[in-house]
Amino acid sequence: MEKSTIIGRVFTPALPVVLGYLPIGFAYGVLAANAGLTLMQTMAMSVFVFAGSSQLIAVGMISQGINPISIVLTTLIVNLRHLLMSAALSPHMKEWKKIEIAGFCFELTDETFAVHSLRFRKGETSPRIAIPINVICQIAWLIGSLLGVLAGGGITDVKPFALDYALPAMFIALLLLQIQNRKQVWVALLGAALSLGLWAAGITQWNVILATVAAATLGAVLETRVKEAPLTEVKS
Amino acid sequence: MSDFNFFLMIGGMMLVTYLPRLLPAWLLQGRTIHPFLSAWLKYVPVAVLSALLLPSLLVADGKLNLAWDNLYLWAAIPAALVALKTRSMFATVLVGMAVVALTRLLFA
Numbered sequence: 644m645e646k647s648t649i650i651g652r653v654f655t656p657a658l659p660v661v662l663g664y665l666p667i668g669f670a671y672g673v674l675a676a677n678a679g680l681t682l683m684q685t686m687a688m689s690v691f692v693f694a695g696s697s698q699l700i701a702v703g704m705i706s707q708g709i710n711p712i713s714i715v716l717t718t719l720i721v722n723l724r725h726l727l728m729s730a731a732l733s734p735h736m737k738e739w740k741k742i743e744i745a746g747f748c749f750e751l752t753d754e755t756f757a758v759h760s761l762r763f764r765k766g767e768t769s770p771r772i773a774i775p776i777n778v779i780c781q782i783a784w785l786i787g788s789l790l791g792v793l794a795g796g797g798i799t800d801v802k803p804f805a806l807d808y809a810l811p812a813m814f815i816a817l818l819l820l821q822i823q824n825r826k827q828v829w830v831a832l833l834g835a836a837l838s839l840g841l842w843a844a845g846i847t848q849w850n851v852i853l854a855t856v857a858a859a860t861l862g863a864v865l866e867t868r869v870k871e872a873p874l875t876e877v878k879s
Numbered sequence: 880m881s882d883f884n885f886f887l888m889i890g891g892m893m894l895v896t897y898l899p900r901l902l903p904a905w906l907l908q909g910r911t912i913h914p915f916l917s918a919w920l921k922y923v924p925v926a927v928l929s930a931l932l933l934p935s936l937l938v939a940d941g942k943l944n945l946a947w948d949n950l951y952l953w954a955a956i957p958a959a960l961v962a963l964k965t966r967s968m969f970a971t972v973l974v975g976m977a978v979v980a981l982t983r984l985l986f987a
Contacts (some may be wrong), residue, residue, distance in 0.1 A: 659968030715891035730903035731923040748901040805980035812975030814932040816968040831929035838930035854930040862922025
């Protein structure tokens with residue numbers, strides 16, 4: 644690993660997210676153009692909101708003519724899970740200035756969160772590396788969005804290139820890289836099963852948050868009651 | 880939608896997205912956290928990622944897809960093996976996408 648250089652420390656962790664954001668941003672841009680959004684509107688959402696899944700949901704709702712208030716409320720519900728992510732990273736940001744936290748958190752997404760939760764645990768908590776990683780990720784999101792708008796109606800199917808699998812593949816990697824002991828395996832199994840079960844039961848907006856709270860509680864109970872050796876060493 | 884309404888909507892979306900991202904980190908910074916809460920926060924990453932992953936593999940077009948030919952699920956196996964073997968996100972995403980693209984090319 645080229646940890647010696649700043650470039651390496653910033654680009655290496657950002658690269659997989661960039662790889663995922665380009666195609667997903669592209670898909671968003673295509674859908675936004677098809678929903679009738681202008682280039683400015685499409686890009687404004689990627690600049691000011693920067694939340695992959697809720698942008699895709701919002702575009703879908705706009706094309707169905709759903710009112711803006713419902714769209715904002717849906718965005719709120721979909722993005723409430725970031726409360727948990729922000730709280731989870733907070734112990735590592737003790738030395739940060741408030742302004743650095745404000746900048747960092749603007750670009751705190753599922754994917755950047757997963758990257759930083761790995762890095763922070765290894766002690767790599769410098770805001771001067773963490774913030775540029777996020778900026779690169781958002782730039783990739785903007786480029787993807789822009790290319791999607793420009794491709795516009797020309798492309799209606801992203802499936803031949805498997806662009807639709809970038810996000811699931813990223814979640815697979817992000818999850819497996821987190822797991823280091825048996826308790827985490829139980830937490831992952833409960834979180835996954837509960838999230839899917841709640842979704843199947845019709846709770847399609849709250850399933851992720853409810854499953855996360857329940858599974859993290861299981862982890863905390865196991866952690867404070869049971870002690871065990873780690874499953875494998877952490878590779879850096 | 881008029882430009883003004885769209886502008887208001889973006890503003891609203893920005894607010895309800897940014898505040899949940901910002902406030903916990905902002906408010907909890909420098910505080911001593913109860914050991915149970917600190918243990919709980921340690922499990923949030925695994926909990927939230929697993930809660931995001933399984934539906935992303937099994938839900939397609941708003942419907943549960945438990946069929947044996949669910950490509951997303953099959954492609955997860957090589958992707959997971961690569962993730963465990965290489966510990967590389969880049970390689971995992973690349974292999975996952977390649978498996979899906981090739982399968983579609985060969986069997987579509």
